Amino acid sequence: MSNRKSNTYSLERRNFLRTGLGVAGALALPGGFIGRAFAADHPSIGTYPAGSSGDSVFIGITVPRTGSYALQGEDELKGYLLAIEHINEGNPLIKKISPKSKKGVLGKKVIYGVADSAAKPNDAVQAQQRFISENKAILMTGATSSAVAVALNKLAQREKVLYVAGISGSNDTTGKDCVRYGFRQCFYGQTAAAALGPVLVKTFGKNKKVAYMTPDYTYGHTVTKSFQDHLATAGWKTTTNQVSPLGSSDFSSYLLNVANSGADVLINVNWGHDAVLSIQQAKQFGILDKMKLVVPYQVPFLAPQVGGGLLAGVYAATDFWWTLEDKYPLAKMFVQAFEKKYGYKPQWGAENAYMEFALWAEAVENAGSFYPPEVIKSYEAGRKINSLVGEVSWRAADHQLIRPVFIVKGKKPSEMRNKEDYWQVVETVPGLPLMQKPDAFGCKLGSYT
Amino acid sequence: MLNWTNFLSQLFNGLVLGALLALISSGLTIIYGTLGLLNLAHGAMFMLGGYAGYVAYHATNSFALAVLAATLFMLVFGILLERLVIRYFYDRPDEDQLLVTFGLSICIVETVRYFFSSMTKTVPPPSMFSGITSMGGVIFPTYRLALIGIVAVALLALYLILYRTRLGLIVRAGIEDSMMVDSLGINVYRVFMIVFGIGAMAAGFAGIVNAPVVSLSPGMGEAILVQTFVVVVIGGVGSFPGAVLGGLIAGEIISLTSMINPAYSYIMLFAAMTLVLVFRPRGLLGKKGRE
Numbered sequence: 098m099s100n101r102k103s104n105t106y107s108l109e110r111r112n113f114l115r116t117g118l119g120v121a122g123a124l125a126l127p128g129g130f131i132g133r134a135f136a137a138d139h140p141s142i143g144t145y146p147a148g149s150s151g152d153s154v155f156i157g158i159t160v161p162r163t164g165s166y167a168l169q170g171e172d173e174l175k176g177y178l179l180a181i182e183h184i185n186e187g188n189p190l191i192k193k194i195s196p197k198s199k200k201g202v203l204g205k206k207v208i209y210g211v212a213d214s215a216a217k218p219n220d221a222v223q224a225q226q227r228f229i230s231e232n233k234a235i236l237m238t239g240a241t242s243s244a245v246a247v248a249l250n251k252l253a254q255r256e257k258v259l260y261v262a263g264i265s266g267s268n269d270t271t272g273k274d275c276v277r278y279g280f281r282q283c284f285y286g287q288t289a290a291a292a293l294g295p296v297l298v299k300t301f302g303k304n305k306k307v308a309y310m311t312p313d314y315t316y317g318h319t320v321t322k323s324f325q326d327h328l329a330t331a332g333w334k335t336t337t338n339q340v341s342p343l344g345s346s347d348f349s350s351y352l353l354n355v356a357n358s359g360a361d362v363l364i365n366v367n368w369g370h371d372a373v374l375s376i377q378q379a380k381q382f383g384i385l386d387k388m389k390l391v392v393p394y395q396v397p398f399l400a401p402q403v404g405g406g407l408l409a410g411v412y413a414a415t416d417f418w419w420t421l422e423d424k425y426p427l428a429k430m431f432v433q434a435f436e437k438k439y440g441y442k443p444q445w446g447a448e449n450a451y452m453e454f455a456l457w458a459e460a461v462e463n464a465g466s467f468y469p470p471e472v473i474k475s476y477e478a479g480r481k482i483n484s485l486v487g488e489v490s491w492r493a494a495d496h497q498l499i500r501p502v503f504i505v506k507g508k509k510p511s512e513m514r515n516k517e518d519y520w521q522v523v524e525t526v527p528g529l530p531l532m533q534k535p536d537a538f539g540c541k542l543g544s545y546t
Numbered sequence: 547m548l549n550w551t552n553f554l555s556q557l558f559n560g561l562v563l564g565a566l567l568a569l570i571s572s573g574l575t576i577i578y579g580t581l582g583l584l585n586l587a588h589g590a591m592f593m594l595g596g597y598a599g600y601v602a603y604h605a606t607n608s609f610a611l612a613v614l615a616a617t618l619f620m621l622v623f624g625i626l627l628e629r630l631v632i633r634y635f636y637d638r639p640d641e642d643q644l645l646v647t648f649g650l651s652i653c654i655v656e657t658v659r660y661f662f663s664s665m666t667k668t669v670p671p672p673s674m675f676s677g678i679t680s681m682g683g684v685i686f687p688t689y690r691l692a693l694i695g696i697v698a699v700a701l702l703a704l705y706l707i708l709y710r711t712r713l714g715l716i717v718r719a720g721i722e723d724s725m726m727v728d729s730l731g732i733n734v735y736r737v738f739m740i741v742f743g744i745g746a747m748a749a750g751f752a753g754i755v756n757a758p759v760v761s762l763s764p765g766m767g768e769a770i771l772v773q774t775f776v777v778v779v780i781g782g783v784g785s786f787p788g789a790v791l792g793g794l795i796a797g798e799i800i801s802l803t804s805m806i807n808p809a810y811s812y813i814m815l816f817a818a819m820t821l822v823l824v825f826r827p828r829g830l831l832g833k834k835g836r837e
Contacts, residue, residue: 163655164765168664313809340809346760346769349559349690350804350811356685357552370763373666377761381687383678402666402761 176450272538564797579784589767595750624746782832
């Protein structure tokens with residue numbers, strides 16, 4: 098009943114909120130190069146060729162703008178919008194990632210529509226279905242909940258329209274629910290656990306007792322499972338795993354179980370607003386004074402929201418932190434451009450979003466066509482690509498980007514150099530050794546056509 | 547995790563959760579009972595009360611003043627809302643009432659989001675209630691303990707208004723048969739306005755006293771609204787004592803189930819509601835034949 102109620106609620110709200118649909122595109126570029134997209138005579142598939150026969154191509158974006166992941170969804174959206182702006186103007190940063198890019202993608206202006214998914218699969222699928230039928234979308238994106246990512250993966254494969262995941266931490270997205278038409282650039286449960294696990298064992302020792310707090314959907318379950326598996330090798334034992342529904346507000350009953358579990362370490366897999374509330378309430382119950390807190394999958398805007406220096410000394414795995422600008426020149430360009438446009442340092446959701454679109458542009462430019470099977474093959478070619486976090490490449494077998502994972506440690510308020518200096522990057526872990534074998538999680542990509 | 551310490555902690559926690567649910571639900575149930583209007587904006591009013599208190603807290607640095615300001619603000623807000631919008635819907639079909647209160651809740655939530663963003667806002671507990679209290683092996687946040695008292699006082703005040711005043715008499719008569727009250731020459735619409743104001747005030751009060759427990763965010767009313775409906779259904783639609791009883795039952799179900807398996811907390815809550823609907827459709831303390 099709860100779900101049904103809230104679904105109707107957000108459906109209405111989404112209608113209320115929808116923006117950006119009437120993007121006034123189409124007048125941008127002179128004609129004359131349309132032929133390029135039709136260079137080879139491909140059969141029609143999905144929204145091809147209808148979606149790319151004009152002067153512009155449409156991307157459907159569904160991010161949560163309400164609900165527990167609203168804040169992270171807005172940050173992610175800003176990353177997408179900056180990428181679109183950069184792609185359309187032929188920004189030097191895009192050209193560094195996608196050297197064949199000029200203005201637009203294959204000369205076509207990128208336009209877009211945005212819908213609020215509220216992190217709910219049904220809402221996201223309905224909105225994307227509409228973008229496909231009404232706008233002939235040639236690319237879909239947006240998750241910020243792996244439940245949404247998995248649902249859109251399936252839609253992508255069925256409709257034969259490409260999907261890039263956005264924020265999605267579940268192993269399933271490029272594991273058992275992987276599809277030929279879906280791609281993910283960000284880190285996930287397995288790589289987070291493989292990167293952060295050794296740091297935790299080094300810091301806290303072997304044979305520890307650990308309590309988990311897990312949101313009750315694919316992201317939570319797979320991340321917790323990955324950490325349990327990795328830490329078991331060092332003799333860490335799970336004393337309790339508190340599973341709560343996404344969007345919980347009062348965590349007291351879960352936290353009492355944690356408090357009475359006798360654990361040494363609390364690994365809190367909750368994300369978004371749920372992470373904020375559960376950490377603040379863990380403090381209320383005195384748990385953070387007794388147990389070491391770990392946030393395995395870093396949450397954008399977590400530190401300023403929980404406040405009170407609660408994250409000082411806390412370890413997390415992440416996709417990106419803005420101080421990486423000191424290490425990667427492209428990250429510096431990105432952070433500067435983002436901050437100039439939006440007035441704050443980009444969180445990893447925005448970086449992830451920017452990367453997804455930049456990498457898509459790179460794949461299409463190299464394919465020389467919007468024909469989906471060719472774009473997919475271009476992704477699967479496994480080229481070395483210059484990116485915001487150094488050289489990366491796509492793994493053809495499961496469509497997961499091979500990219501580094503960063504371990505960050507929360508700073509004490511007194512250590513912060515400026516008001517956004519919450520985390521210190523303590524380790525950069527190369528991606529490939531962290532990844533499972535492509536078929537270990539049951540990935541079968543499916544057909545191109 | 548079954549052991550005595552945890553059982554006592556959870557039993558206690560259920561009481562705290564239940565008290566809050568009772569308070570929020572009582573506003574919802576007296577509005578429905580009197581006006582016959584299912585107020586889907588009740589969760590949003592709970593949230594708005596929290597934000598009003600947040601603003602007042604940062605202006606005055608006093609939690610007591612924040613509670614007072616939020617409560618009064620929501621009383622006025624409720625009355626204005628009733629005068630400007632709600633009263634035009636008393637004679638309209640149920641679905642119109644649902645749609646308008648639903649629409650209002652969207653407007654309230656998004657207006658708050660516009661001004662305060664989705665960033666979580668915190669209101670610290672008053673200093674005398676901060677920290678942790680240890681009770682023979684059971685530790686509990688002091689403010690949550692105090693909350694039981696705070697909510698009990700608020701519920702008592704509501705009880706006194708409803709059962710010991712002339713206004714309360716009219717309200718309760720209105721719950722039984724508003725047409726009869728009207729034909730006795732009592733201006734029932736003025737009473738409706740006041741009841742809506744009191745309902746909003748109860749939600750707002752709950753919003754601010756809950757703020758030190760659960761930090762504020764614009765969407766926080768959505769989840770609580772579903773729970774309050776369950777409470778009202780369990781307790782009996784339109785019944786104030788029913789809301790209190792239903793709230794306490796719901797709080798204990800959530801808390802005690804989580805001790806065995808937290809994933810089943812809400813399933814058990816809805817199962818309880820289903821049982822009530824099957825065996826006692828009017829709710830535990832609801833009366834037969836009530837409008």
